[in-house]
Amino acid sequence: MSNSKTNPYEQFLDQNPANYVALSPLSFLERAAFVYPNKTAVVHGDVRRSWSETYRRCRQLASALVKRGLGQGDTVSIIAPNLPEHFEAHFGVPMSGCVLNSINTRLDAEAVAFILQHAETKVLITEKEFSSVVSKALKMVPNKPLVIDIDDPSFTEGELIGSLDFETFIAEGDAEFDWQRPGDEWQAITLNYTSGTTGNPKGVVYHHRGAYLNAVSNVMSWNMGEHPVYLWTLPMFHCNGWCFPWSIAAAVGTSVCLRHVRAEPIYDLIKNEGVNHFCGAPIVLNMLNGAPAELKAGINHEVKVMTAGAAPPASVIQGMEEMGFKVTHVYGLTETYGPSVVCAWHEEWDDNTLEAKARLKARQGVRAPMLDGLMVADPSTLKPVPKDGETIGEIFMQGNLVMKGYLKNPTTTEESFAGGWFHSGDLAVWHADGYIEIKDRSKDVIISGGENISSIEVEDVLYRHPKIQEAAVVARPDEKWGETPCAFVTPVPGAEITEEEVIAFCRDNMAHFKAPKTVVISDLPKTSTGKIQKFVLRNQAKELD
16 A cells, blocks of 8 residues: 555646536527527527527627627526527527626616626616616616617617617627637626515526536426427526526527517417426416416327426416426525526436325425535525425535625625525425425414414415416414414315315315415506516505505
């Protein structure tokens, strides 16, 4: 046995250009254009572009930005629907060395102005549909960015507010631009802002390595295979479309664009374009479940659905599966590049009833292929909770699918990484098979008479009621109990339902102390990604007589 302290595997075996390249999802686009230049990359109405055309346009965008003096450390923001230009920005902007900041299209002018200022945006790509909000926001920003309009001929409302349009801008660029990969895969690729429901939004910074790995993780965990046809029901601004612009390039698929998420165009595109993959929050799936039968008719191929964004009621999953759609449930946060946890399926579960399978799929699951660590633990001690399906702890993640940190916010970044784990703020139980199941956001737990009530558990019961289309449960202040559950429900179209009927149904299907004491029948406020805005409902619950 050698006494030498020298490790022979580290001698003369250094990284060099022949054996080491920084990971970047930009490489997926280059390969797609080289191997399948004529495959359709993007569809938007009459617009159909191949991978070679898309690559050329992305190089032009990158070149035009560089010619304007932009590069590493500069932010390019975009506020637009799911259009081809938005897809192209996910490649063209980082190919210039800049950081892409895709802004939530549902934000008000004040929030947009805050983001533009905080991100120090140099260029803003915008679209006519949002011209009113963007115009107001720009008036509040002292350092005005260069504004570039996307002039989509299929949309006739709004107005052009920029110095030039997107096509004119990229025409300034070189279609053969010799773009460079990042020198370091830790280099920032995108900037995504959290919703900011309790204050100013936080800027979450992604790096090339994480974007690359999560793009591959999506392809693996969803069994996407080669050439998937993907429908953009999920906003590209939401965690960069859960990293799917890069996943589609990796799988050399087709991006089918969709401006507005409505049942009729979704079903039409599934049939006419052969869509076989799409993502959406449970609220989107519920909308599709409730669509007229004639819209659903004529789908003769398997369609895979990935859902996340809120814990989906088992009944919603069951409804999709009964239509023949194959649902995969995932979980993640803006801080984890979108999906980083997946409810991986086991063949032995196939023999269960549809209802039982839906309940299994309603769990958030296990770590995705590229996530390194996942646990449910005591938030104070970081000690994992027992895998008993009952003990509640906080979800923690660790590894390459965790953000770089929050832009210009070292204190919050440090707090979120305390103990070497990312603190999600979501409360869950850990089942014996290692699968986690969310019980609530820490702020959504209802504490009534000293008992913890999971709003998700109450919602799950409400969704089983045949007359209820949408449901959300929040805490309502109560002098005696401290808090009691307050349910907001939307009936299915044409149905009539009473508060007494809902309360009685809940009491028949769960412990009485968990049943809502108050029921409000109304439409529910939602975010642009389909999540129900519970902070709005909390305020409404406080004001109830």
